[in-house]
Amino acid sequence: MKQQRFSDNINIRNRQASFEYELLDKYVAGMVLMGTEIKSIREGKVNLQxxxxxxxxGEMFVKGINITPYAQGTxxxxxxTRERKLLLKRSEIKKLEGKIEEKGLTLIPTRLxxxxRGLAKLEIALGKGKKLHDxxxxxxxxxxxxxxxxxxxx
Known part of the structure; x- marks a missing residue:
């Protein structure tokens, strides 16, 4: 039996996020990707930590996500580690921008x-940092x- 290089069901999680942050709201956003990035994502070579x-x-970007370069890429x-634009509705961006200005809230990628339909989506969560006792x-x-x-x- 031949092993497939590209997986059909990709579900990459940031397990550290739920430990470091108290997750309040979750949103699903599309991502603007280059050609070889989707191939690396389908191989599962992504780090969200x-x-x-x-x-x-007025636009939202994600930074610090490491998508390993595609091995067969030229x-x-x-x-x-380039920054990637996130695609959300303008009303959601305005709402999140208002919440971020509150003290102690941040947006963390939790799942890719x-x-x-075959499109890469990033689940982001509005989180509040946990203290040591939490x-x-x-x-x-x-x-x-x-x-x-x-x-x-x-």
Missing amino acids: DGYCYFNN HYNHDA FIND KRDSIRERDAKRELNRIKLK
Whole structure:
């Protein structure tokens, strides 16, 4: 059986985001990509850990997402960490821009996936940074869930 190089169901998550931030609202945005970027995404070679979103002249951009250059790409290959424009409705951008001006809120990419039409979408979340004691609570809850699952399996 031949293994496919490009996967049909891409679902890349930023698991660190839910630990570092308290996620309030989630939005799904399209991304403006170059030709070889979608091929690298379909291979699953993406890192969302250091990504963040910002506004510039009424448009939203994401920075810090690392999409590894495509192996078979030529001199037209993309820059791995370039900033990419996000596609949202103008009303959503205005709403998010207003919320970001509040103290302590930020936009974090939480998931990158390919929808049923074959387009790459980025799920972004409005988040508030957790304090150290909140992180300890998250660890405690995660350990309790793990322990309950062990008991149920026995």
